Amino acid sequence: MEVFSNHAKSRVFMPGFIETAMLFERFPKIGFYLNVGEFTSCELTPLSSEKIEEMKKKLASLTLQNKLLLYVLGLRRGEFYFLLKDWLAQDAKRVLLFWEEDLAVFDAFARCPEAEEVLKCRQVHLHYVENLEKWKDDVVRLAFQFRVVGVDVIGGVDADPDRVEYCRLEILRRHVVSEGFFVETINAAECPRNILRNLSHLPRASHVNQWRGAFPNIPAIICGAGPSLDHSLEELRSVDKKALIIAGGSALSVFSQANVEPHLALAIDPNTLEYSCLQNMKLKQAPFIFVTRLNHKVLSLVADLPLGCITSQVGGIGNWIDRDLGLDQQPLTDFFGIEEQSVTSLALHLAVFLGCDPIILVGVDLAYTEGRLYAKGGLNEEKIDYETLKEKAFQTRHQPLWREDVYGNQTLTRLQWVMESSAIALFAKYYSDRRFINATAGGLGFDSICHLPLKKALKDSCQKEYDLRERIAQLLDKHRLPVSKEMVKAFQERFDQSVQRALVLCRAYLKEIEKGNIIPTGKMVLYEYDLQEEPIYQFLLKETENCSELRFYDSEKERLARKWKNFLEILLDLSSPQEE
Template sequence: MERNFVGKSEMVFWEKCPDIAFHLQFFSSSEFTFFLQNGKEYNAILPSLESSTLHSESISQEVERFIQKIDKEHTDLIYLYGLGLGYYALALTEWLKANPHHALVILEDRLEVFSAFLQTQHAEEIINHPRIHFRFISGKELWKTAVEELAYSFPAHKVQVLALELYEKHFARHLQKIRLLLTRKTVSSQAQFVEGFYPHELFSNILENTARLPEAFLVNSLQGKFANIPAIICGAGPSLSLCCEVLKKMENNALLLAGGSTIAALSNSGVLPHFGMALDPNEAEYIRIKNSVAFETPLLYGNRLFSDIFSTWNGPLGYLRSGVGGSFDSWIEENLGITKSSIGGDLNYEALSVTTLAVSLAIFLGCNPIVFCGVDLAFTGGQIYASGVLENKKMVMDQWKKEVKSENKLLRRKDSKGNPTYTLLKWIMEAESIAALTKKYPGTKFINASEGGLAIPGVSYVSLDEVHTLYCKDAYDFRGMIHAEIEQIELSSKKDPLKDLIFRLKQSTKRTTSLCQALVEELEKVYKSDPHMSIEKGRIVFLEQEIVQEEAYMHLIGTIPGSFSRWMQRVQFSCKDKESYLYKKESLERSLALWKQCQKALEIHEEVLEGMFVRF
């Protein structure tokens, strides 16, 4: 039966959520029974849920139980599965008020619940809140697509996925899947957002390391050079300590790859990897790697690497073209003629670690079989690393228990032997990313020889001793082979062309900074004089067009507008009428915030470029 929207709440809902409101036109209100319980609280009965009531007998106590589940100080974004009659959302308005970055996203898959909610007195207040969002997912098959959209639209470091008490009871397994999927997708989305919105934070590393290109060999020139030779991907998990004696025996039987902290763990146990890898842009990578004694080993790196690490290294440097350095990296490579096939393009977007890239590298080199050792992806024995990485591993474990970022929250899972263990969401993502990669290469044999931690789906366990006996019978002079290959490789990157590129970019950055400053001044002038004026003003449009044509915009700050737009989706316009004073005022405020962020980033880029050019 078609429904007529006549109430004010319903009219406001039409404006905010026209897609959901459209469906509600054809929905019968007989699908629920609205009633007053205990003479003071409204509730509703849903026949579709075995005549369950949306809320318990004491709604105030139910709401209090819900509020106690929230980590208010360490949560930026809350997903609420189940709208109910809006009591949970109403209770969260104080939390939303506490921080302008807080947002609530309500997920509902029953139209009758929306219909019942719209009959409440507080519906209009909730609908009108600019940081409360509604999503209707009309079928189970649509949840995955909906989660992808939500993760993109609402990037966040600290997210909680909660549910209406009734839904927790009736749909516990579904809720568990939603919670894991939403958190995983949000972690990946947040990583992309941060790098897009703050490109200047990585730029110092990237530029510093770009200057090292003339000294490096191109790792991508080694494609297929180790065809059908066994490779061992070593991780720094606690179980690595159990494998080191066997790894010493295998030095001439398998190519040993170690990334980041694993280099320190292996070398301090008397095992020198044939290739070290480092990508992490943070100081923590330096703290771990400086404990290594493998400083003569070839180090394969990406330009985003924390640049102080090179002060700890004397061995050959190999530049690894992997596409993770962003537009600036790609621009440098293109202009210097670095065009060899990229490594890591076969990884999915959840592959965020050096270990996953090491697997892609081993495949690129032609290695077969590829063996995992010490890739625990869990706190085996309550520890995070093997011996030789950090002095106080127990202390670090205690710190993880206090971690508030979603990707670093402790989770209980069963390890490869069926025993309970702690792991992190990012490690679960890593295990499944590796599993997804292995499926793309059915002709390559993958073996998990790690003595603890999570299983890697689809990768069978074989002990390292058995791997040695069954698959590593031939001997190779790996260090001699690597030296000979490196000697034949030229990166095609000379210092003078690189200096010319840096100068060109420096000049473009200077021009773009001036243009950006002029644009901000023009926007501020409009805002002070007539904030309801359209920003489609001649000089404003001209300055914007000039900015986006500059190389500095395209290769240094071009990701900021897209990331800014994503961030602003959590704060809706107060009015949807684009001709209204309020809409134009808020549009102008957003434009000002965007270009001020661009101006700030450009000033930092300009300072870094100036310092680098002087050193050339």
């Protein structure tokens, strides 16, 4: 699979000691393979001016001002480095990563006069793909090694464009997963703050985890806020007694504007955008189901509505609360999709958990249908175009893409939605005992899920009538969360105490580092041991331990200090008074 290398092969060469000490020092793994491996030696001739111009055109097609990591698929003589020196110099956090599959190229590169300057740049990283059959595993490791937001990929000289595009998307998908984890952990105090504020609502909430199988063989309609939802709302209104309608996130504002009431309202996101999306929501009776990480301001919008809480879906501090309060720690289903990232996915889990069948998707476009992000009533109704999206795609998951929609036409989407489409398709395949129907009027669609017009899907699947709202009212009343105000107050006190003890330990450890101690002293070992005994470490800090902002060229002292300063910042954030 020699796609990204461009060299002329000659004799078999078994190197002994490689003279380029800098390559060994910077990348000892590559040096090891050069010393013990067998490969065909090659020479890398300088590129022509025409080839250099082609490379410049490739770079011009990218939007690099909002990127921090760029993969180059193929090393050669490191030519891309010299075209990207200014880009690297503009931000010390930027990384240029050369991905190479052929040891002979590293050997030839090391003998090129350009190698010294390339290797001296601490923002350049060389990666050797040892096992071509498992190259995707390498990407996963790199995605968590280089924890940055904003990644792109470019093919080397003469690389096959189709192969480059395939590898680019696979690399970006794995970085999207890493980015999501990274963004949440560098804002590690956000979720705990939401959780702690939302605890006060638990005593009046129903425990949704106790609703298992409550709607056996009753159709469920999962509603997203895609632009096509505009064309489906009237038909949804007509099946109020024939199917359990679950709407989540921005779809709730769309439903409110159309004066349509879902049976269950669902929200999960911890960021302030969730609050903005739901400010126009005006539910009348549908229970509002949340997870405790939800942005705490959202619950102020539903003070008059019945509440339902899903436990076991949060992780971190949420696990501590579930354990401490004796709540269900089992997820709704046993399917785990690493690319699941939306409220729609949780709605699907909930529908399966409730026993619903069939499960019909409506308004789940996962595309900018008609050039719009949301249906009418959603947060943003402006027209959207490819170039605008490309300029604004700071996070890798927002990378715009063109794909074929359910009708065979080209539609604009983004990487995050392509991933979500795959995740939903896998979910449906996993639960093959249920029937899944995509009745979204447009959008990406889903492999393995049949597409039907909504009218036909409802005619075929929604014949019987049920008193769904009465059944929901009974569930709300029967399965109250076994949490009192006193239990909430006691947990908050234990939380605060653990934070304060951890603060003392972090400050003491950092003082030892300031004295110049890199190898842990006896005091440092004790401080670390005591910290690891604290619940705040076990349920929060441990998850962030390897996710502080990484500059791979830091010294060992800088890395150690960064880790403990990160702990300290999180703890200070948690201990400081927060505005209401």
